[in-house]
Amino acid sequence: MSKLPKQRLTFFFSDIEGSTSLIASLGERYADILEQYRCIVRSALAAYQGREIDTAGDGFFAVFRDTRQAVIAAVRMQRAFATQAWARNVDFRVRMGIHTGDAIVAPTGFIGLEVHRASRICNAANGGQVLLTPTVLESAGEPLPEGADTIYLGEFLLKGFGQPERLFQLIVPGIDNPFLSPQTERPLPTIAVLPFAVRSMDPNDGFLGDGMAEEIIIALGKVPGLQVVARSASFAFRQQSLDPREIGKRLNADVILEGTVRRSSSRMRVNAELVDARSGLNLWSEGFEGKLEDIFVVQDDIARHIATALRLKLGSRQVRGIRSVQTHNVDAYRHYVQGRHLFYQFSRPSIEAALGLFQQAVAADPSYALAYCGMANCYSYIYVYLDHAEENLQAAIQSSREAIELDPLLAEGYVAYGWVLSLTERLEEAEAAFDKAIDLDPKLFEARFLYGRVSFAQGKLEKAARLYEEANRRRPEDFQSLLLAGQVYDDLGEDVRSREMRWRGVLLAEKHLELNPHDTRALSLGANGLVALGERKKGLQWIEKALQLESDDAMLFYNAACIYALTDMPAKALDLLERSIEAGITHRDWLENDSNLDPLREEPRFKELIAGLLDPRS
Known part of the structure; x- marks a missing residue:
């Protein structure tokens, strides 16, 4: 037939x-x-x-x-x-x-x-x-x-x-539009967790509020039937006295969790409140009091109470995910939370400072598997973007292995291990590590996002596109996954799908920049999407703003080089490409395979830059 x-x-x-x-x-x-x-x-x-x-x-x-x-x-x-x-x-x-x-x-x-x-x-x-x-x-x-x-x-x-x-x-012009919400099945409820306000006098207690919110975000991310607004979006409302209804509107969230933490000597009190973002009514509130080391139990209790308040059912795997206490050492936890906060700033000083804090966390509690994950990710980042020294690669391998040995059921450990394996061209083993991470935690965004990058490096474009889209479904407000999927579909020759991904990604980047106007990654990736969509002037404005904000970021220089290559500005593109290499970009296969750099391939200077880089396969 x-x-x-x-x-x-x-x-x-x-x-x-x-x-x-x-x-x-x-x-x-x-x-x-x-x-x-x-x-x-x-x-x-x-x-x-x-x-x-x-x-x-x-x-x-x-x-x-x-x-x-x-x-x-x-x-x-x-x-x-x-x-x-x-x-x-x-x-x-x-x-x-x-x-x-x-x-x-x-x-x-x-x-x-x-x-x-x-x-x-x-x-x-x-x-x-x-x-x-x-x-x-x-x-x-x-x-x-x-x-x-x-x-x-x-x-x-x-x-x-x-x-x-x-x-x-x-x-439609001339027609009133006071319509009710579309008549659909009940969508997945979306929760935004705001940083808990710290009421202590000690400035060193700041980690308590951020850490409380971050751990609850991670725990709720494992709950089926619930979408959680990303940390970067909800934390943009730190110390802003806005009505929860306004925050919900801006974050497209149904419910808002907010609270306070107060420490007195070795005791603490936590107050948490869940608010309906449409009506402003209180859905649930409770106070918790105990010893400082009880903070981990309190985080779990709050997450379970929220699941109950939203009428969400938890299976045994989700209960384990919420009860994922990694350490009972408050000092180790403080170092880890501070390190995680710095890691997500993705700059050279912040990554180096984060590594030191993760190391302090491990020193305080040698069995802290998540802290080893943090160390592994820092070493991998340093190896890729800052210093291509072999000892950084080996340290990343050792740290990720240590995390898995300490907690064989920790999905984040396999993500860290998969990333570092991909840097050594052990791609099949990297795939197995990512598959294991997804099996352990199907809702973990990072597993699919980094797996997509590895698949792209292997030339498995259809798989990369699928993984990027799956990553976006786990974190719908993420602009990176859609914009990268757009480039993959472009390479596949699927122009309509490529434009759809890029168009949606640019919309998300714009929304993200409203809350985080100095985020150079949103500016640079969004600029690439804009240029690909024919919005050359706006795209160039975005990348120029990003370059003004950050003067020592290898990945930003690389992304900017791609944009100037796409806009017929080869000299400027090559200048920035050279700066990216000087700042730490040393992966030859990136430059050889990135279609954004195709306009530069016949340039003698580009060939010289390629020749001077190490081949990761050799």
């Missing part, structure tokens, strides 16, 4: 809201209303090259080859309904859903998952509302026709689909 062909099309669905009630109230007059509705829809389809596929009851299914024509048709239909006296008199409203995707062309019409997705999107809309997906906006381009605009509504779980869908509302 021959394989049926596929086509990428824009699918349009519509139906009448409350049609049963209208039939009951209008009686025989409903037939006239239905006929006028069909007339308006068919007229718009004919005018804007839409092909009617099916009509069942009051529903329409049509396809468009041109996405912009589909948007125009929807705008014209809703304007027509809004201006008809007969429609206003009976409160007649039509809901619509538009989605762009691939479908199988069958003799009876079009079939496939994306057709069903479009139908579910229409079902989620309110009367008078038009819902769109990111693929529609990417395909239609900007600005939208007919003066239309969009607003982002959030992620919603469509019936029959396992992953939430990002939905946008089409704003």
Whole structure:
């Protein structure tokens, strides 16, 4: 049997809201209303090259080859309904859903998952509302026709689909838009954990508040049925006296956890409060009092209380994940928390300081497996970006092995080990380590993200793209995974998918920069995405701002070199590439395989730079 062909099309669905009630109230007059509705829809389809596929009851299914024509048709239909006296008199409203995707062309019409997705999107809309997906906006381009605009509504779980869908509302000029939230299955609740305020007089107690929040974020990240806002986003609201409803709106969170920590000598008191981010009402609150070393028990108790308050069920693996106390030594814990905070700043001084703190944590508690993970990650970072000395590589290997020996069920240990194995070109062993990490903790973002990087280095592009997208599903606000997936799809020749990933990644980077305006990684990766999407001027503005903020970052110089190479500025690109090598980038295979650097390959200076680097395979 021959394989049926596929086509990428824009699918349009519509139906009448409350049609049963209208039939009951209008009686025989409903037939006239239905006929006028069909007339308006068919007229718009004919005018804007839409092909009617099916009509069942009051529903329409049509396809468009041109996405912009589909948007125009929807705008014209809703304007027509809004201006008809007969429609206003009976409160007649039509809901619509538009989605762009691939479908199988069958003799009876079009079939496939994306057709069903479009139908579910229409079902989620309110009367008078038009819902769109990111693929529609990417395909239609900007600005939208007919003066239309969009607003982002959030992620919603469509019936029959396992992953939430990002939905946008089409704003039709001249028509009011006071719609209720889309009518979908209950989406996964999202929680933002704010840094706990420290009420102690001792400035050294600052780690208590950050550490409390960070450990709860990690514990809740293991709970199925719950999404947790990333630390970088929630910690941007440190010491800001904003209403929880405003914070929830800005972080797209359903609930907010906030609290205080007060220490007095060897005693402490912790107060925690879970707040509904929409109503501002208290969902749960409790005070905990005990010895300082009880902080670990308190963290676990808070995480379990939150799961209970949100009516989430915990299996044995999730209970173990929450009860993941790694040390009972408060000094070791303090050093570890401070080191982790510095590590995530990703600068030379912060990484070197973080390494020292992780070493102090291990000295205070030699059985602290997470501290060994921190050491391994620092040594790997130093080896890749700062100092390609063999002793750094060996220290990373030894530290990650120590973490696994101390706790064979610690997923973070296998992630650290997988990363360092990839640096030695032991790629199959690295894959096995990442697979083990994912098996131990399926929700761990870092496992899939770093696994994606290793797969990309192996040339396994399809696998890399899948892993980046899976990583983003574990941390939906992460811009890096989407922007890197965009480049992979570009290398695969999947232009539409590449643009969708980059477009979504840039949106997330913009949102991240609203909270963290000095994040040079968001600026540099976002700049790359903007340039690839044709937004050259804005992309160059972003990378220039990043270079002004950071004067000694090897990876930033490398990313900037890629951007200037893509914008036909080879001299500037080569200058920055040379600076990146001087600052620590020594991986020859990066420069040989990165498609962003293709415009430089015939430059004599580029060939000289390549020749001067070590081959990791030798």
